[in-house]
Amino acid sequence: MVNDSRLKVVIVGGGTAGWMTAAALVKLLPARCHVHLVESEAIGIVGVGEATLPHIRAFNEKLGIDEADFMAATRATFKLGIEFRGWGRLGDSYIHPFGTFGSGQGELDFHHYWNRARLEGQDVGALGDFSMAVTMAYMNRFTLPDADPARIESTFNYAYQFDATSYAPYLRRIAEQLGAKRTEGRIIDVELDGESGDVRAVILENQERIEGDLFVDCSGFFSLIIGKTLGEPFEDWTQWLPCDRAVAMPCRTRTALSPYTSAIAMPAGWRWRIPLQHRTGNGYVYSSQFTSDEDAASALVAAVEGEPIADPRVLKFKAGRRTRSWVRNCVAVGLSSGFLEPLESTSIYLIQAAITGLVELFPEREISPLDRDEFNRLIDLEYDRIRDFLILHYHATERDDTRFWDYVRTMPVPDSLKEKMELFRRRGRIVKYREGVFLDASWIAVYIGQGILPQSYDMRAGLVHEASLTDAMKSLRTRIRTAAEAMPEHREHIDHYCPMPDAA
Numbered sequence: 001m002v003n004d005s006r007l008k009v010v011i012v013g014g015g016t017a018g019w020m021t022a023a024a025l026v027k028l029l030p031a032r033c034h035v036h037l038v039e040s041e042a043i044g045i046v047g048v049g050e051a052t053l054p055h056i057r058a059f060n061e062k063l064g065i066d067e068a069d070f071m072a073a074t075r076a077t078f079k080l081g082i083e084f085r086g087w088g089r090l091g092d093s094y095i096h097p098f099g100t101f102g103s104g105q106g107e108l109d110f111h112h113y114w115n116r117a118r119l120e121g122q123d124v125g126a127l128g129d130f131s132m133a134v135t136m137a138y139m140n141r142f143t144l145p146d147a148d149p150a151r152i153e154s155t156f157n158y159a160y161q162f163d164a165t166s167y168a169p170y171l172r173r174i175a176e177q178l179g180a181k182r183t184e185g186r187i188i189d190v191e192l193d194g195e196s197g198d199v200r201a202v203i204l205e206n207q208e209r210i211e212g213d214l215f216v217d218c219s220g221f222f223s224l225i226i227g228k229t230l231g232e233p234f235e236d237w238t239q240w241l242p243c244d245r246a247v248a249m250p251c252r253t254r255t256a257l258s259p260y261t262s263a264i265a266m267p268a269g270w271r272w273r274i275p276l277q278h279r280t281g282n283g284y285v286y287s288s289q290f291t292s293d294e295d296a297a298s299a300l301v302a303a304v305e306g307e308p309i310a311d312p313r314v315l316k317f318k319a320g321r322r323t324r325s326w327v328r329n330c331v332a333v334g335l336s337s338g339f340l341e342p343l344e345s346t347s348i349y350l351i352q353a354a355i356t357g358l359v360e361l362f363p364e365r366e367i368s369p370l371d372r373d374e375f376n377r378l379i380d381l382e383y384d385r386i387r388d389f390l391i392l393h394y395h396a397t398e399r400d401d402t403r404f405w406d407y408v409r410t411m412p413v414p415d416s417l418k419e420k421m422e423l424f425r426r427r428g429r430i431v432k433y434r435e436g437v438f439l440d441a442s443w444i445a446v447y448i449g450q451g452i453l454p455q456s457y458d459m460r461a462g463l464v465h466e467a468s469l470t471d472a473m474k475s476l477r478t479r480i481r482t483a484a485e486a487m488p489e490h491r492e493h494i495d496h497y498c499p500m501p502d503a504a
């Protein structure tokens, strides 16, 4: 008889979180676990979540996914960043780009030079003029980044905008080919061990009992094991992130295919616009304290640019997270562990971060409390930092034209964010951290885009002669523009590289 010491992992739920977890475990830890996923087609998946962050590329690469094949199957487009319209002030706009500002070559962050020139009264232009990703985005251009770090065409990064309902089935094929088992059915009960309190099995409607050593709760907002069964508390962050609903409605694409997601400020929240190959995703994320579902749906219908292809659909949520994501022998991944609104497309990233933590800290036989605590520490850090970054978008505004904007402008914010904002306002300094998703360029883009302009700059930016600084900035801007002009249109690149199967 073969002695199989692999752990039996039961994944509850087959949305994006469930199938990302299943595919990663069978691919990366084949000698350590058996994977059995249970999902219910009758319950279905959330089915939104179309914009991603560049980290997803590393995840797909680890799974051996061919980019062009994946993009064609999910009708994906490229994403160079997020455009924010009307956030700092009505009529404003800026892009949070993926990539650096400047040439990415110097020791010092480029925005210090930009800020020095601005404070000296030079006509420097917008910070975005010095970003390859921003320039490409506004010109609707795209090509893959250059591998040579000396070239300006290497200074941007990219993510995808894809059909949220196709990613999980795409991963399911991979996971099943690699040995993941799938059971269709509704779970009606979760059995705990009377002595230890650990989860022993899930019971399906047809009375089938599926036992496991480790359970991954990917049941979405139902939070079937970690929330309903184990009772892990949910930390509610509504006081800082008051949006608690979204109304979604896709439409036909009428305009050029933009290589970026738009987040357009609305009276009680904001509206997303995500161009895919075959349609445009739209949704209005709003706070039910400040508008009704009916008014939000009407505002969305009035705002979308193309012919609607479905009725408006309302989704409800609450900002926050479970106090711990790993409790006993249950790890929560995806919406069951918490939710932060999709303003910076962070949910799929959070799924990926949890999977990375789980793979790195995967139990040998017994679960070590040390590993579990470390996992929870990592996930807390991710959530807390994203939370602060999201709050910044709302709080750093001059808008007081609606009750919603006045509330977020004047609300007290977490001390951790207050300190970060003060540090930046003084001398443009970014709080550095080793772990966490948003690095310097992201914070810089949002601070400056929202109108927080530093009163001074890093002293090293003062060492350059004024005339040399002016010349260097001018030539950098020209280099970026010239490089972008030489690139193909976004649509042309897609048609050549990864057209969807029925595109012809």
Ligand SMILES: Cc1cc2nc3c(=O)[nH]c(=O)nc-3n(C[C@H](O)[C@H](O)[C@H](O)COP(=O)(O)OP(=O)(O)OC[C@H]3O[C@@H](n4cnc5c(N)ncnc54)[C@H](O)[C@@H]3O)c2cc1C
Binding pocket: 012, 013, 014, 015, 016, 017, 018, 038, 039, 040, 041, 043, 044, 045, 046, 047, 048, 049, 050, 051, 052, 185, 186, 187, 188, 218, 219, 220, 221, 222, 224, 246, 283, 315, 317, 333, 334, 335, 336, 342, 345, 346, 347, 348, 349
């Ligand atoms: C309005 C909105 C916009 C979003 N936009 C983005 C975005 O742009 N980018 C991004 O990264 N993320 C976004 N997200 C988040 C993203 O949709 C989710 O993170 C992602 O879809 C993962 O969901 P999930 O797999 O955790 O849950 P779900 O998709 O809800 O899947 C849950 C699974 O659990 C199963 N299940 C539940 N109960 C049972 C049961 N009793 N028995 C058996 N099976 C069960 C269901 O059948 C399903 O398979 C958005 C979310 C919302 C609400």
